[in-house]
Amino acid sequence: MASLPLITEPDRCLGTHDGTPKRQVITLNGVERSGWAVRLGVIIVSGALLITAVTIGIAPRLWRIANAHSEEPVPLPDFIPLSQRSYVYDAAGNEIAVYELENIQPVSFSDIPEHVIQAFVAVEDNEFWVHHGVNARSFIRALLSNFASDAPRQGASTITMQVVKNDFMAGFERNGRYKLLQLTYAVRLEKERSKEEIMERYLNTVFFGNNSYGIAAAAETYFGKFVHELTFPESAFLAGLVRAPTSYDPINRPERSRARFAQVVDRLVEDELLTEDEAIEVSETFVIPERVNQIPTRDVERTYFSETVRDLLLNGSDILGDTYEERYTALYRGGLRIYTTLDPDLQTAAETARNELPDTTEGFDAALTSIENETGAVRALVGGRGFVPKQNEVNLALAPSQTGSSIKIFILAAAIQAGAQPNDVIDGTRPCVLPNPGDNLEPEFIITDGVSGGIATLAEHTYRSINCAFARLSQIVGLDRVVDTTYRMAASDFLRPDLPESVREPLRPYASFATGANEMSTLDMAAGMQSIANEGVHHEPYFIEKVDDSEGRRLYTHQSDPERVLESGAALTTIDTMKATLSTGTARRELAEFAQLIPAAGKTGTQQNNYAAWFVGASTHLSTAVMVRDPDRYTSMVNIPEFVEAGVPLVRGGTFPARIWGTYMQSAHSGVTVTDWPAPPTLRGPAERLYLPGTECPSIIVGFETPTTTTTTPDAPEEVLDSEPIEPVPILEEVLTGTTIAPGVIDPYAEMPSVPADAYVVPCE
Template sequence: MTRPASTRPRPFRILSHLGVMVAVAAVMGVIVAGLAIPFAGVLGIGARNVAQSVEELPEELETQRLPERSRIVDGAGNTIANIFEENRQIVSLRDVSPMMRKAIVSIEDYRFYQHGALDLRGTLRALVTNQASDGVVQGGSSITQQMVKLTLVQQADTPEERAAAVDDTYARKLRELRYAIAFEENHSKDWILERYLNIAYFGDGAYGIEAASETYFDKSAKDLNVKESALLAGLVRNPTGYDPTNSPERAQQRRNVVLNRMAELGVIPQPKANRLKRADLGLSPTNLQNGCVSSRAAFFCDYVLKYLQEDPSLGETPEERMEFIQTAGLTIRTTIDQRFQAAADEAVQATVFPTDQAIGALAMVEPGTGRVRAVAQSRPMGSDQEAGQTYLNYVVPERYGDSNGFQGGSTFKLFVTAAALNQGISPYTSINSPDDAAFDLGSYEVCDGEFYQSSEVYAPGNSTESGVMNMYTGTQLSVNTYYMALEQQTGICEPYELAQQMGVELDNPERELVPTFTLGVADVSPMEMAEAYATFAARGVHCPARPVNDITDAAGTMLKEYDSDCTQVLPESTADQINDILRGVMESGFGSGLQIGQPSAGKTGTAQGNAVWFNAYTPNLATAAMIAGANEFGSPINMAGVPIGGAYRNVSGSGFAGPMWYDAMIDIAPFLDDEDFVRPTTAE
């Protein structure tokens, strides 16, 4: 609450303030709390010079909003991580217990509500006490003056400005008092006390009374009792020296000083103070972690921050956006479902160990919305490479996680299938697909009617069966020669562009827009593949993957909503047909042993022994499972002969990545709505 501006004439107000300032200066050689300005320095200053100095100072100190921690939460409001520069949560004075308010006033400025910007009586008392003790034992600064000093330090942009804010000089103290006078004229006492309690540092990384209450007692400031209030009130004088977690004896002594002072002032009865002084500190310390490393969903959290750093509405540069996130007291409501996340984590960790020369990863995306429901990988977040820790996020695209990705293998065949169906090729069209087929690479059309420039002949070979195939059998058996022949009919351009439209971040045509595109030579992340396959599940509607629902500010006001930005990139009939083909993979193909009690469709993939995939989906959840060989630096390696998860494995999509997908999905399936795919209308 702001006080009405004074109606007294300006000259009268200035002389009134000067009278106080000059009187104090003349009597004791000080202006404010430091009590350290030599007599000679002050006595040599005339009233006219003091008046001129005051007139030259700004009338008011503009207070900026205090930095406040932001929270990343799930849809139900459960905290996933706290992000901050300073651990502070701003609270109103009414949300601070009355006893805490009385305790801080008792020990720091007991006449706070009776005097103005400067407590002349308190300053004189402090001077006498300090002179008798031959040192600074008691401060003479009012709470208003202390708040000004803390504000100047808080708002300093450079080391020089911070040094000036605490410099023990006449100029600094005069400026500080001038600002204090302005605060007293323009704001209520309650407003000043509220800001003081929110800006003060209480030690152990806790800024402001709410964070301090949580840090030391695991409760809100509104619930502090007398004993707890006395402890916290005693910390502001020396938060490091009296830190109860490091110096409990000194903290207890200081708390008892506050209790004695409260009894002396009649705030509490002396017998009660005596009883409380015998009690222990009653700490219930909590260590609020800053950032994603300690989060239960560390790499999802990291993905959220990288995603928001690309949002221009949060600042002009990524650095400004991150600073805004760290200081604005935001609530970032994300798309994660922690039940899904727990199931994904458990499945990945049971399959691939952190120190293995391989990465296990799962990405889950909701069809029709793009909401990312889980991000899991086998290497935990951290810097201890010997323990398998890493900061590389292998699940998300490179721009969000710094991993280059891994070849997608046969999971790319579905983009050729989609192009063929779009072009009117029947899913039942037969193509002879022998194991020894050879393909002239120069016969593959790229974009704009051009053909791939090569005179080479490529003979891929099949890893399963050969013979006459159609889209159903060729897909269920993942027949390489069938898809190389089908791509000759569709050309490379449309499958390539469809993959891009469905969320695969292809940006190197020289390496990717090639005849072997259908065999998955492009590097890709699990998130991109989950997003692409979610497009099939959503009947051709592509929704970019997004980890955030909305952001509200500290007051609960909506700042931004992240709505789904979906586009129909495939005809419904094409998507329905693909869903039916891939449903066959799960019912009678490589995924037949991975039934989860929900209608599902999926595709396996193997990329030259470096990565295996199982991308599968229900009508309401698409999940990409990947296991890829990678050394401690994240570079791809061959998984042949490498122990993974404590054993030597058959590195196939259905035999390795498929069971990891199943282990996660069998726990998630009960939470999914009962839906089914739309059957295609294509006749044989």
């Protein structure tokens, strides 16, 4: 017995070509002949153990040894809940996404066909139904073989022992006590659980390679089938992978996989589960899987929408837990059922409409967000041509970008809320020089581009999109009030004034706000438009309706918390004012016909240098924002060959964005009864002139003076000069009838400076 300790020393191994350790070969002529003496001793001892096992049973013996210190059974914990993939569904109940780390799809024993179970029992543990957790004969046979032969080690693990190893012994040190504990726990497990429970656990947890855990995942991965669809040969093939799923991987090592399957077929013949003829037929016809599959009915891919939902659950809410770790575990292992707002028909319509934008070498792309007015539910979201992991992951629908003139929807709404009327007049003459509060480096804000509007009504300046008029209007209303109104109208988890600057650049009350210098996303703009289209009541945009756990218990249900951000009359007047954008304004070429069919309102926008172009609009049903830009942000959309070929040499908001918006909204309203908004309130009184104190000075006429004339001597006596009538020049006196809204004032009803529309307003000296 003195030589027995040599048995426990590590064997010197040589690596095989597949990385599997191989026992060093020692021949009779080698210097290690003494090893045979050791083996002989092992055989003798093992033979004695075999006699003992046959006589009294090895498993109970080991059980008593393991518990000799207390004579108490070793308690087994419950099975750890299986990791389960979480599913995401659209508003119609269609599966649209799956979140998982390992591909695990638990299946109950009753749902596993008998021939599948037969195949695994035959290949892995053909005495499973009769042993008590440990197969003593197999254990001794493997022990004798492993020490008496240089061949690769034989295994003696039963299915029960494999369950024990996977469930209860993770992290245990692989020393001499490990196998004893495994045997002990296997016997105990058989006493506490039925064979069916053990088999179910085994088939749900065993690893098959290619990130597939359990029979259901393996059936999908290798054959694109559900478990109940597996044939007997397919089941046997999967059973053959369990011993070494990496070595027998059919995708990466097809020859080894075929050889292993041949061994499995031979085993099935030995166990009389296949006849010789059937075995030949199976060997000749069975096709080794060549690629990873998905079940045909589960045609789901990562999308911009599903990625947004994932990000919201992990980082944007505490629905799934207080810590990131809790949320991550629940989402990827908890078997959740997540029901979303996505309308499959509207999403298809949105993706089709996006294709109105021609493909270009520069990679210009379009984004779209569409929100249901009555609820705030995001019904469609397109972040670009398509989500491609590690290649095209930027979600343009949520990417803030300069908005151009589309930001004017907020300025207009704030002005009307503060008392302005569509027939009020304002100066839109270009160029214009205005104060630039908040910017110490540039005390003046100068606009030289765009269309000159002169003195005209607010309604006309809106449908013509006059920059100088709205830059002036934003300061008349008060920049802080405009920014506050914008935040309230477009509020969401993505846009709040208290978000850290590292998360979201804040909206700033600068003069450049009116020209779209602040950045907004299509979600922000659609949310703001929803507030107007819903008659002043804002519903924060949301993506998730409800979340259930794996047992069907409700974890979360969306609760609407609407907020009135505009008076109904102000919202209706704003909508009515923006209708002309489609019929006679900057979007008329693309949307005039649409406006005759469906009541709608909107606003175009074009960023400086044509880096981005927008259309934001609504019906009574949906509010939708579309943006077109280069994902790299700063490529001018002027004379792009593919766009020129499509008849658009200069991309503005009234071109591709309006076209995409119209195509989508036309499809979205197919078969839907669409009504118009109620008529706006009647005008409160005569039109007034809106002016900016300190820049524009209202005046009254206090008298007239005749210009001084000069006498002109004709060049020739016969020349007679026509005399022109001399008009008296009015003498003006400045009248201080108002002051600029003080910085920080956000009262939506604070009065704006105005005078009668026919008053004299001149530049201040």
